[in-house]
Amino acid sequence: MANETIVTVQGWVANVPMVREVGGVPVINFRVGCTPRHYQRQSDTWVDGPTQWYGVSAWRRLATHAGASLKQGDAVVVQGRLNHRTYVNKNGVEVLAMEIDATVVGHDLTRGTSTFTKAGGGTGAAGDPGMGDATAAA
Numbered sequence: 001m002a003n004e005t006i007v008t009v010q011g012w013v014a015n016v017p018m019v020r021e022v023g024g025v026p027v028i029n030f031r032v033g034c035t036p037r038h039y040q041r042q043s044d045t046w047v048d049g050p051t052q053w054y055g056v057s058a059w060r061r062l063a064t065h066a067g068a069s070l071k072q073g074d075a076v077v078v079q080g081r082l083n084h085r086t087y088v089n090k091n092g093v094e095v096l097a098m099e100i101d102a103t104v105v106g107h108d109l110t111r112g113t114s115t116f117t118k119a120g121g122g123t124g125a126a127g128d129p130g131m132g133d134a135t136a137a138a
Helices: 060-069
Strands: 006-013 018-022 025-034 037-040 045-048 052-059 075-088 094-107
Touching: 006 052, 018 060, 025 060, 052 060, 052 075, 060 094
Parallel strands: 052 094
Antiparallel strands: 006 025, 006 075, 018 025, 025 052, 037 045, 075 094
């Protein structure tokens, strides 16, 4: 699609990721908190900025793989289409929610280590970018 806003965020999985099916298609939903930090020379300390929260959803194989790989508290990098929606919360206040329809999700290896297990199955669905075997083209 034209004129989409694609973002990459680095943060922490804030809740237990939930995988479910919608119309027979797996989808995962979780929240990511991103807290910027900067060094303050005067006090010789690191200072946290305000945390930004994003709802993340991913579909199909990415949902299945993320569900098997992620847990609450994991450091992650998420890339995808940024969307927003407004809703009225239980206190009657209109809230703007930022949401990412993820195309890539992975552990942030600047924060720890991870072990990769290659999924079987080969090429993935037709027109499903990034789901094939990258070594096949090499």
